[in-house]
Amino acid sequence: MTLKTRIIPCLDVKDGRVVKGVQFVDLIDAGDPVEAAIAYNAAGADELCFLDITASSENRDTIFDVVARTAEHCFMPVTVGGGVRRVEDIRKLLLAGADKVSINTAAVNDPDFVARAADKFGDQCIVVSVDARRRQTQAPGQQNRDEWEIYTHGGRNPTGLDAVEFAAKMVERGAGELLVTSMDRDGTKSGFDLELTRAIADSVHVPVVASGGVGSLDDLVDGVKVGHASAVLAASIFHFGTYTVAEAKDYMERHGIPMRRDTNAGA
């Protein structure tokens, strides 16, 4: 009996549609997030993550419908992030069928929001999204050293906050999991920022999900073995059919990482 390492495909959703598309052979409509979710459910994904990047407020409610329809067909945990700013947003997502919500900008602007949310819904459903970029700092009389700075608004706005300190503070406020994304690596397919992942994973007692930059199966293995992540999140390698979830699990298992093996586990 060992806790298995999780593989989490992530879908970016805008106005109720998957952005960038998902190239599964058997999908009728590659832009429908629910169809993509069902395909991942059947493929043996351990969890699913929706990141809602809808910009306009009038379309914000589309995500609730996506989550509700997904929950009718997928019997695995679903995390939803993007635009979560009020306790009421969390309540609506959980009622729609989400199991966890991921908070980014609102956690930076108001750390007590994380505390209120965790108090209300429990630590286990509050994920704080730690979006960070590398920076060099110079202290007088010392060598330059690498640090990471927190960004908000999908990686656009720097905050001046140190990522490792921010992560510890969020756990103190009640975050039950951290989704650590390297904004430098996101979309580059050059692998996770392993130093960032490890610096945070080693300093907090909650699970860390590594995100941003996966281009190969070795990247997934490294995220766990070198980065000390409890779970790995990836988008494009799965969406575009470069690898299947089953191939990723085979590979990670061959490298000694315990995986949940049951690829026909879908509904």
Place this chain on the structure above:
Amino acid sequence: MISIVNYGIGNVGSVVNMLRHVGIEVDLVATADEVERSKALVLPGVGAFGTAMRALHECKLVDALKQKVVAERTPILGICLGMQLLAKESEEAPGCEGLGFVDASFVKFSDHRTSERLKVPHMGWNTIDVKRPNPLVEQDEQERRFYFVHSYYARCNNSEDVIATCRYGEEFVCIYGRGNVWGTQFHPEKSHKFGMQLLSRFAAYAC
């Protein structure tokens, strides 16, 4: 018909979805009268022990549940926090009385009790070891995986209540049962086919 207790805490929707998916009729019960009319109960729940017990009191469901479960011996399945509420108490809310149907207390996972460095919550898929025959899950050689998300786990005062265990740092009770009262620490409604099997078996036993 399985009645799911809807007291404003937790993921009622997921439980409804899976029960319907496996062909079981469900309804939601939110008042003492509705609980009184039910034939089999599921008590879901995510969140904190103290908040959830307060919610059960505010909905005036505590006495109704005690009447159904203790006096009428109506089958009940508690899931995750719902399992914890069936017990006497939890370290999470000292002084707060649980429903007390099972003689167990909940304690928090801690590095201090084991040599491993534990991430808490215990979050993800883990396998279980079935200790004795029971209506929920077969006792055979098959490895069954379930989805867990929790920071507290049961310590049963009667060893015969232990149905299955799991290991995270140390061995802990992940299913308990006493008479008509059952609890799973994991989420069957999020556990794919093994979860479907378990909920189908509960329905077959309870209805």
